[in-house]
Amino acid sequence: MANPITFPLHEKFLRKNTLERITELIIFFLLLTLLIYRLRFFQAQGFIWLLAFLCESWFTFNWILIMNAKWNPLVFKTFPSRLSPRINELPPVDLFVTTADPVLEPPIITVNTVLSLLALDYPANKLACYVSDDAASPVTFYSLVEAIEFAQLWVPFCKKYNIQIRAPFQYFSTIDFEDQTDVSSEFQMDSIRLQDEYSQLCRKIEAAEQNSSSFDLTSEFSAFSKIERRNHQTIVKVVWENKDNLSNGVPHLVYVSREKRPKYPHHYKAGAMNVLTRVSGVMTNSPFMLNVDCDMFANNPEIVLHAMCLLLGSDNERVAFVQCPQHFYGRLKDDPFGNGLVVIQEYVGRGIGGIQGPFYGGTGCFHRRKVIYGLSPGETKGQGQSFSTARDEALKLKFGRSSQLVKSASQTLLDLGENLNCPSYISSSVKVATQVADCSYESNTLWGTKIGWVYGSTVEDVLTGLGIHARGWRSVYCTPDPPAFLGCAPSGGPACLTQQKRWATGLLEILVSGNSPIVATIEGNLRLRQCLGYLYINTWGLRSIPELCYTILPAYCLLTNKSFLPKVSEHAFLIPSSLIVIYNLYTVSEYLRSGLSVKAWWNNQRMMRITTVTAWLFGVMSLLLKLLGISDTVFEITRKDQGNDPTDVDLGRFTFDDSPMFVPGTTLVLLHISALVLSLIGIHSQFEFRSGLGEVICSAVVLLSFLPFLKGLFGKGSYGLPTSTICKSVALVGLFIHYCR
Ligand SMILES: O=c1ccn([C@@H]2O[C@H](COP(=O)(O)OP(=O)(O)O[C@H]3O[C@H](CO)[C@@H](O)[C@H](O)[C@H]3O)[C@@H](O)[C@H]2O)c(=O)[nH]1
Numbered sequence: 001m002a003n004p005i006t007f008p009l010h011e012k013f014l015r016k017n018t019l020e021r022i023t024e025l026i027i028f029f030l031l032l033t034l035l036i037y038r039l040r041f042f043q044a045q046g047f048i049w050l051l052a053f054l055c056e057s058w059f060t061f062n063w064i065l066i067m068n069a070k071w072n073p074l075v076f077k078t079f080p081s082r083l084s085p086r087i088n089e090l091p092p093v094d095l096f097v098t099t100a101d102p103v104l105e106p107p108i109i110t111v112n113t114v115l116s117l118l119a120l121d122y123p124a125n126k127l128a129c130y131v132s133d134d135a136a137s138p139v140t141f142y143s144l145v146e147a148i149e150f151a152q153l154w155v156p157f158c159k160k161y162n163i164q165i166r167a168p169f170q171y172f173s174t175i176d177f178e179d180q181t182d183v184s185s186e187f188q189m190d191s192i193r194l195q196d197e198y199s200q201l202c203r204k205i206e207a208a209e210q211n212s213s214s215f216d217l218t219s220e221f222s223a224f225s226k227i228e229r230r231n232h233q234t235i236v237k238v239v240w241e242n243k244d245n246l247s248n249g250v251p252h253l254v255y256v257s258r259e260k261r262p263k264y265p266h267h268y269k270a271g272a273m274n275v276l277t278r279v280s281g282v283m284t285n286s287p288f289m290l291n292v293d294c295d296m297f298a299n300n301p302e303i304v305l306h307a308m309c310l311l312l313g314s315d316n317e318r319v320a321f322v323q324c325p326q327h328f329y330g331r332l333k334d335d336p337f338g339n340g341l342v343v344i345q346e347y348v349g350r351g352i353g354g355i356q357g358p359f360y361g362g363t364g365c366f367h368r369r370k371v372i373y374g375l376s377p378g379e380t381k382g383q384g385q386s387f388s389t390a391r392d393e394a395l396k397l398k399f400g401r402s403s404q405l406v407k408s409a410s411q412t413l414l415d416l417g418e419n420l421n422c423p424s425y426i427s428s429s430v431k432v433a434t435q436v437a438d439c440s441y442e443s444n445t446l447w448g449t450k451i452g453w454v455y456g457s458t459v460e461d462v463l464t465g466l467g468i469h470a471r472g473w474r475s476v477y478c479t480p481d482p483p484a485f486l487g488c489a490p491s492g493g494p495a496c497l498t499q500q501k502r503w504a505t506g507l508l509e510i511l512v513s514g515n516s517p518i519v520a521t522i523e524g525n526l527r528l529r530q531c532l533g534y535l536y537i538n539t540w541g542l543r544s545i546p547e548l549c550y551t552i553l554p555a556y557c558l559l560t561n562k563s564f565l566p567k568v569s570e571h572a573f574l575i576p577s578s579l580i581v582i583y584n585l586y587t588v589s590e591y592l593r594s595g596l597s598v599k600a601w602w603n604n605q606r607m608m609r610i611t612t613v614t615a616w617l618f619g620v621m622s623l624l625l626k627l628l629g630i631s632d633t634v635f636e637i638t639r640k641d642q643g644n645d646p647t648d649v650d651l652g653r654f655t656f657d658d659s660p661m662f663v664p665g666t667t668l669v670l671l672h673i674s675a676l677v678l679s680l681i682g683i684h685s686q687f688e689f690r691s692g693l694g695e696v697i698c699s700a701v702v703l704l705s706f707l708p709f710l711k712g713l714f715g716k717g718s719y720g721l722p723t724s725t726i727c728k729s730v731a732l733v734g735l736f737i738h739y740c741r
Pocket residue numbers: 098099100101105132134267268269272292293294295361362363458459460461499502503506635636637638639
């Protein structure tokens with residue numbers, strides 16, 4: 001028999017993609033041909049061609065970035081069952097959950113995420129769960145206190161019956177008791193009892209949300225009395241401590257609301273993550289940390305074991321973090337908002353995985369603490385050096401004034417494995433934990449620059465991951481079946497576009513900062529191809545400008561009786577037409593191979609066009625406002641819903657509000673309608689109609705892509721475009737046509 005110790009913990013293989021590569025090269029070749037064609041006939045055509053040429057050059061550049069990102073798709077397979085013969089003792093893991101608004105992020109959602117983490121298939125005495133609450137909400141704290149009571153039943157129940165879905169709201173919504181004929185009656189009874197307990201928990205939380213007098217602000221909740229959300233002291237509460245260190249008990253649960261003062265910038269999620277890092281540093285100081293957003297429950301109970309297959313062992317030493325792709329629950333049919341992220345993660349995510357490793361995506365990620373503390377691969381700070389006062393003083397300058405934190409950090413940096421400095425009871429370190437969560441704690445330290453989550457972008461995850469890759473670390477994509485975590489995707493126009501705007505802004509903030517991928521390649525250890533991979537996402541926002549120009553071009557041509565595409569009678573017409581056909585077949589096939597429908601493909605293409613010229617364009621503007629010092633960028637939180645009914649068609653309908661982001665889309669729709677109508681009239685009144693079929697088709701495609709806006713012109717309530725938006729757009733179209741003609 002083969003020795004189980006020699007079995008690898010994971011296997012990796014490159015996915016065959018010859019056909020895709022050939023198609024990508026053909027598309028690239030056609031794009032180049034189009035550019036050459038433009039150059040050859042430049043003189044005759046003037047401004048329109050110059051504009052088209054510039055836009056198409058950008059699209060070609062973008063295509064190079066995409067090809068690079070997808071070229072070597074790497075797939076990892078993990079074998080958790082092989083861990084136990086190879087690894088004597090599993091390492092401890094700290095679990096971080098962030099929440100920031102009890103209205104946009106209802107506490108019951110956070111509670112479900114926490115419960116799913118507490119019930120993971122991993123020794124309970126090796127796990128500790130820390131919840132950061134940026135809203136300092138007594139309701140969130142109360143919900144956790146109630147949830148831990150429920151967890152005492154839920155965790156043993158999940159383990160006893162090996163329940164697959166450990167977020168109760170999902171478990172109880174998928175299970176049908178009537179249907180279970182072959183299960184033991186004991187299981188039936190336990191299930192029903194737990195369902196009952198869970199509904200009680202929900203009721204208590206709902207009651208607390210409606211009326212905060214349901215808890216007594218004098219006792220345990222006194223810290224929350226008269227609290228101001230943006231101006232309050234630190235609150236650290238050990239909600240539950242696994243005092244007897246039981247491996248089959250319930251893991252520690254700690255509530256943290258860091259100090260906030262108007263004078264101090266709090267750096268949004270990045271700031272919260274750094275506080276969690278320090279608080280856990282003085283309480284449990286685990287060598288690994290998992291971080292999830294409050295809505296991302298663990299969907300695969302073995303996920304920590306899967307991650308360990310990619311982090312433990314000598315062949316994984318260069319792996320800084322293990323990222324699980326983002327998947328979503330309650331997915332709407334055919335992805336109407338184009339934010340399921342399935343295809344991009346499947347192709348770009350895995351492709352980048354074949355270079356230096358996937359980007360850090362902010363949630364569903366396992367980090368090594370020593371990497372977060374700034375170490376480079378192969379480097380163990382002061383190896384062989386014992387703890388010394390001088391060393392500690394040096395570390396204090398970097399990690400801040402807390403000597404407990406410095407001790408625990410130096411232990412992490414020396415890679416001592418065992419927790420020498422952690423108290424045996426975490427409750428005894430609440431005072432220290434409170435100190436390291438002070439808003440002044442980071443002043444004159446390296447937190448937010450060289451240590452921890454990096455500040456300066458609303459996409460703190462990509463920025464932080466980039467810093468890690470720049471030090472030469474690798475990362476790995478972990479894609480177990482079932483998917484590791486499931487979260488809540490935004491729905492409706494405003495929420496989707498606001499999220500995309502934040503991403504575009506944050507990604508551009510990185511591009512123009514000293515931490516840009518280009519600097520990291522020149523000065524650091526970021527590989528060139530990885531740099532190109534980062535550039536693909538970092539330039540999302542910039543794409544809005546050529547794309548906006550390009551969508552205006554057909555309308556402009558129709559209005560002025562000009563053309564930007566070759567005539568149907570010319571041979572050159574084959575260049576753009578074959579480009580369009582091949583490109584669309586190529587993208588459709590990606591959707592079909594990912595198990596999605598043609599409708600989903602169309603919805604994604606359509607939303608991509610909408611997002612680019614609305615949200616991403618505004619992303620560029622907020623960056624400009626920041627660079628000009630007019631206003632700073634903000635992290636606007638996405639609303640999370642628990643109980644979407646995926647069959648409810650209204651949920652897939654596009655909604656609007658009075659945000660200026662809807663103006664460009666509305667303007668484009670009105671512009672193209674006017675252009676089509678005016679040019680149709682023109683055919684009869686003018687002798688010569690110089691715009692070709694190409695322009696008419698392009699104009700129709702733009703209208704089709706912006707169909708939600710067209711419907712919005714006539715819709716009611718949130719399904720309709722506000723009159724003020726329509727008026728602004730009409731004015732813009734009027735001006736445009738006036739200057740065109
Ligand atoms: O001041 C803040 C703002 C946000 N958050 C938390 O950050 C997380 C992500 O916020 P969300 O509104 O859900 O943003 P998304 O766009 O859905 O998040 C994606 O993009 C973010 C970067 O823009 C990443 O941080 C996330 O991990 C990633 O899932 C949530 O848990 C929030 O509670 C805080 O803790 N403090």
